[in-house]
Amino acid sequence: MTTEPGWWKSVLGEYPTGVTLITSLDDDGEPVAMIVGTFSAVSENPPLFGFMPNNDSSTFPSIAKRGRFVANVLGSAHEDLCRAFARKTPDRFTQGEWVTTESGIPRLADAVAWFDGSISETHVAGDHTIVVATVNDFGVGNANVGLPLLFLRGGYGSFTVPSLEFDVDDFGRQLRLADLAREPLRAFADEVSSEIALNALSKDRVVLLHVLNLRAENFVGLRPVGTSFPFAAPVAPSFAAWASDETVKTWIEGARHLAGAVDRPALSALLDATRRRGFAISRGEAVSEDFPRILMDPESKLTDLAKVWEVIARENAGEQSDELPDDVSSLQVPVFDENGHAVFVIALLHMDADLKKFGPDAFVQRLLDLSKTLTAAIGGHMPGDLDLIAR
Numbered sequence: 001m002t003t004e005p006g007w008w009k010s011v012l013g014e015y016p017t018g019v020t021l022i023t024s025l026d027d028d029g030e031p032v033a034m035i036v037g038t039f040s041a042v043s044e045n046p047p048l049f050g051f052m053p054n055n056d057s058s059t060f061p062s063i064a065k066r067g068r069f070v071a072n073v074l075g076s077a078h079e080d081l082c083r084a085f086a087r088k089t090p091d092r093f094t095q096g097e098w099v100t101t102e103s104g105i106p107r108l109a110d111a112v113a114w115f116d117g118s119i120s121e122t123h124v125a126g127d128h129t130i131v132v133a134t135v136n137d138f139g140v141g142n143a144n145v146g147l148p149l150l151f152l153r154g155g156y157g158s159f160t161v162p163s164l165e166f167d168v169d170d171f172g173r174q175l176r177l178a179d180l181a182r183e184p185l186r187a188f189a190d191e192v193s194s195e196i197a198l199n200a201l202s203k204d205r206v207v208l209l210h211v212l213n214l215r216a217e218n219f220v221g222l223r224p225v226g227t228s229f230p231f232a233a234p235v236a237p238s239f240a241a242w243a244s245d246e247t248v249k250t251w252i253e254g255a256r257h258l259a260g261a262v263d264r265p266a267l268s269a270l271l272d273a274t275r276r277r278g279f280a281i282s283r284g285e286a287v288s289e290d291f292p293r294i295l296m297d298p299e300s301k302l303t304d305l306a307k308v309w310e311v312i313a314r315e316n317a318g319e320q321s322d323e324l325p326d327d328v329s330s331l332q333v334p335v336f337d338e339n340g341h342a343v344f345v346i347a348l349l350h351m352d353a354d355l356k357k358f359g360p361d362a363f364v365q366r367l368l369d370l371s372k373t374l375t376a377a378i379g380g381h382m383p384g385d386l387d388l389i390a391r
Contacts, residue, residue, distance in 0.1 A: 016152040024069040026062040034059040047135040052128045072111040075145025076158035110141040174200045177378040195349040238334040238345045241274040259309045273320030280332040284315030288329035336380040
């Protein structure tokens with residue numbers, strides 16, 4: 001084995017590590033912090049995480065004495081802040097957007113993710129110490145700092161995710177198809193009073209392309225067209241129900257990133273029910289009231305969206321019936337392209353008047369007819385089983 005000086009670090013430098021800022025307080029209650037590249041989850045049950053400071057660190061003794069700290073996972077936009085803390089510049093705590101935890105510890109408001117922990121055990125291992133901590137609280141930031149900051153080959157950077165790459169040609173195709181669907185959709189809107197939104201899927205985002213019958217009081221001064229939101233379960237299941245395995249994976253992983261753990265059997269049942277009916281059903285006020293409000297609010301943050309996502313998942317858990325529930329808040333009808341994939345989804349909100357006017361069964365049949373009409377208008381075809389349902 002070679003003993004050449006520096007070779008150990010050179011080889012390790014070929015492996016990228018995330019960059020995390022550990023913050024705490026010293027004996028005088030003043031903030032202290034250190035940059036680490038060793039932050040890691042340790043256990044799921046019970047939740048434990050840890051990091052490994054160098055034994056000659058001048059900061060870790062204060063953190064160890066306090067016993068409580070926050071691990072702030074840095075994003076690609078945090079490189080200058082990271083360098084300031086690595087160099088211990090005097091004004092380092094004036095950089096970035098900070099909030100204070102209940103225990104008084106400073107936390108980066110725009111961290112990619114953060115974990116409030118209490119040290120439960122330490123183990124000296126060579127020239128480092130393994131620190132294991134219990135989880136007091138955790139969450140995500142406001143999504144303004146990009147993907148996680150990485151350290152590789154002596155420098156900082158980030159990475160790209162293929163699903164995040166914007167395909168201009170594909171989106172242009174969607175716009176052309178949406179234009180073909182515009183007139184039949186407007187004719188339907190003239191017959192009903194429900195709020196209607198035409199949504200398209202662009203990689204890992206759902207984009208609002210067209211709106212009809214909007215209640216003016218809900219959108220004063222706002223232009224909802226062009227608004228987007230994460231393609232994440234259990235929202236927008238009609239896009240996933242007739243999609244490729246890769247698209248379904250994107251839908252599930254979107255939920256994992258946004259709201260944490262996912263219930264795979266429940267999501268599988270949701271997709272099965274959506275295929276069986278020919279459209280998706282959402283229940284509860286979170287979909288019809290809270291979600292649009294947060295989506296339209298320019299001041300809303302990713303944490304706000306994550307909270308409403310959890311409520312939507314909870315309100316739509318359980319048995320998936322083919323009957324419209326009493327608390328139905330939204331129906332989402334797919335429109336298919338030439339490959340039998342849902343290229344658009346027509347989302348309807350505030351349908352009480354129409355359900356009363358037409359009756360639930362007749363209104364559902366109108367939606368299935370609409371799906372078939374719009375699919376034909378854009379030159380698509382409906383999947384075999386659904387084509388039978390829509391006749």
